[in-house]
Amino acid sequence: ETGVTQSPTHLIKTRGQQVTLRCSSQSGHNTVSWYQQALGQGPQFIFQYYREEENGRGNFPPRFSGLQFPNYSSELNVNALELDDSALYLCASSSGYRGRNTEAFFGQGTRLTVV
Amino acid sequence: AQSVTQLDSQVPVFEEAPVELRCNYSSSVSVYLFWYVQYPNQGLQLLLKYLSGSTLVKGINGFEAEFNKSQTSFHLRKPSVHISDTAEYFCAVSVRMKTSYDKVIFGPGTSLSVIP
Numbered sequence: 492e493t494g495v496t497q498s499p500t501h502l503i504k505t506r507g508q509q510v511t512l513r514c515s516s517q518s519g520h521n522t523v524s525w526y527q528q529a530l531g532q533g534p535q536f537i538f539q540y541y542r543e544e545e546n547g548r549g550n551f552p553p554r555f556s557g558l559q560f561p562n563y564s565s566e567l568n569v570n571a572l573e574l575d576d577s578a579l580y581l582c583a584s585s586s587g588y589r590g591r592n593t594e595a596f597f598g599q600g601t602r603l604t605v606v
Numbered sequence: 607a608q609s610v611t612q613l614d615s616q617v618p619v620f621e622e623a624p625v626e627l628r629c630n631y632s633s634s635v636s637v638y639l640f641w642y643v644q645y646p647n648q649g650l651q652l653l654l655k656y657l658s659g660s661t662l663v664k665g666i667n668g669f670e671a672e673f674n675k676s677q678t679s680f681h682l683r684k685p686s687v688h689i690s691d692t693a694e695y696f697c698a699v700s701v702r703m704k705t706s707y708d709k710v711i712f713g714p715g716t717s718l719s720v721i722p
Contacts, residue, residue, distance in 0.1 A: 495649075497649075524710070526712075531715075532714055532715070533610075533696050533698075533712035533713050533714045533715050534650070534696070534712045535712070536709055536710060536711070539707050539708075539709075541707065546707045547703060547707035547708075547709060549709070581649055581650065583650075583710075593638065593655070593657060594652060594655060595652075595710065596652075597642075597649035597650040597651070598649050599647075599648055599649040600648070600649050602647075
């Protein structure tokens, strides 16, 4: 058991709405990364937070935003939802200086469906 | 730009037979290499990783992988598969970016089906 928990596990939203996904990192981990996994594909890197600051971002538009809190838990916010945002969203936590990914632990994911 | 290729999208194999899942990557800088497994409706679980040192890496559940720098490959092998190995397998590389964070790039995945 990795200790990374995500909520909710499933979510259905309407196009144009906003959504917030949550992640509780494994104890002692100061870095969290978010990934989008579309059906039948590998995870795609969205962004990474280290000690409450975004320190890396993939090719995702600004309507994808995040937060990391002092207890290192994290949120992923998506505004103006589009049908193509339907995917499994994965959170991964790791420890080390500025998130050196020698090992990342993944949560079970949140399945988002946009209709 | 860095990328990861998994040459086989689907691999069927009979129970107790050996299996190899292939992974090639491209990167102009040194990388860390990983294999993850994903069971249906679950997150990713780390099977094994290569950071440095010995090129043969052993992981959980009897899996191993060999890093070949000249061929930029990191193939995953298991000498005898079980029904419970049926899952999606992802190869990934971690690349140090100029802004001092590690970006993890995943391959498209290989679906391993173990046939009784």
